[in-house]
Amino acid sequence: MPFELLPGTPDSPVLLHVPHAARTIPEPVRRGILLDDAALEDELDQLTDAHTDILAERAAAAARVTPWRLVNRLSRLVVDPERFPDEREEMRAVGMGAVYTHTSHRARLRPPDADPRPLLDAYFTPYAQAVTDAVDARLAATGRAVLIDVHSYPSKALPYELHGAGARPPVCLGTDAFHTSDELLAHARRAFAECGGTAVNSPFAGTYVPLRHYGRDARVSALMIEIRRDGYMAEPGGAPGPGIEPLAEALTRLVDALS
Numbered sequence: 001m002p003f004e005l006l007p008g009t010p011d012s013p014v015l016l017h018v019p020h021a022a023r024t025i026p027e028p029v030r031r032g033i034l035l036d037d038a039a040l041e042d043e044l045d046q047l048t049d050a051h052t053d054i055l056a057e058r059a060a061a062a063a064r065v066t067p068w069r070l071v072n073r074l075s076r077l078v079v080d081p082e083r084f085p086d087e088r089e090e091m092r093a094v095g096m097g098a099v100y101t102h103t104s105h106r107a108r109l110r111p112p113d114a115d116p117r118p119l120l121d122a123y124f125t126p127y128a129q130a131v132t133d134a135v136d137a138r139l140a141a142t143g144r145a146v147l148i149d150v151h152s153y154p155s156k157a158l159p160y161e162l163h164g165a166g167a168r169p170p171v172c173l174g175t176d177a178f179h180t181s182d183e184l185l186a187h188a189r190r191a192f193a194e195c196g197g198t199a200v201n202s203p204f205a206g207t208y209v210p211l212r213h214y215g216r217d218a219r220v221s222a223l224m225i226e227i228r229r230d231g232y233m234a235e236p237g238g239a240p241g242p243g244i245e246p247l248a249e250a251l252t253r254l255v256d257a258l259s
C-alpha cells in the first residue's frame, strides 16, 4: 500500500500529513537505485523522519476530536510527495526534486539517464491527488481544512540542505504567508512551548499545500512541524526514546486547539 488515509471524526477539519516516516521501497524501484544495500540503509537512516507516524498516531488517539491522517507508506527515495514535480522546485539544484537523483551526501542515487516520469505517474500523481481529495473532503464536511505536516530533521545539517547554516531549534515551525494565520502559529507555539523551544522557518521553511488550493483557497490553513530528532530518538535511524511522549502530547494539544 503506497499510502493510507486514516479516518478521523467526520466533523474534524484537521488533517495530519506524514510524508517521510516510511523506509519501504518497492523492489522494481530499488533496482533503479545505485547504492548497495548498506549504503541504502545508511541513506534511509539519514533521510527518514523516523517514528513521525507514531507521533501522529498517538496524537490522533489522544485528541478530543480525532483528526484525519494521510500517511505515506513508501520512502521519500521512491518519490518525495512534498516537492514540486517541475522547475519550481529549488531542491532540484541538489538532485533532490520529486525524484531524487542524488543522496543527502551528494552522491549519485540514480543513473544520469534515469527517466523520472514512470515514478511520477505511478507514485507522485496519485499521492498528490489523495492529499487534494482529503483536503477537499474536510472542506466539504466542515467548511475549512487545517493541514498539519509532521516531519523530523537531523540535529546536524546534512550536505544537501540549502539553508543548513540556520538555527536548529528543538521544534521548527514552517509557515506560508497565505495559508498560515498568526492564530495558527500562536496555537503551535503554545502547544510545543514545553518541548525545548520553537523557531519559525529555520532550518526548513514553508509548508505543504496541494496545488489546487495553494495561494487560492483561504479556507485551507497549513503549518509544518519539523521536530529535531535528538529530542525523541537515537540518531541516525535508531529507536524512539522517552522524548516522544511529550511531543505526542504537544501535537495532541495543537490538534485540540484547532478542532
Ligand SMILES: [Zn+2]
Pocket: 020, 049, 150, 151, 152
Ligand atoms: Zn520530512
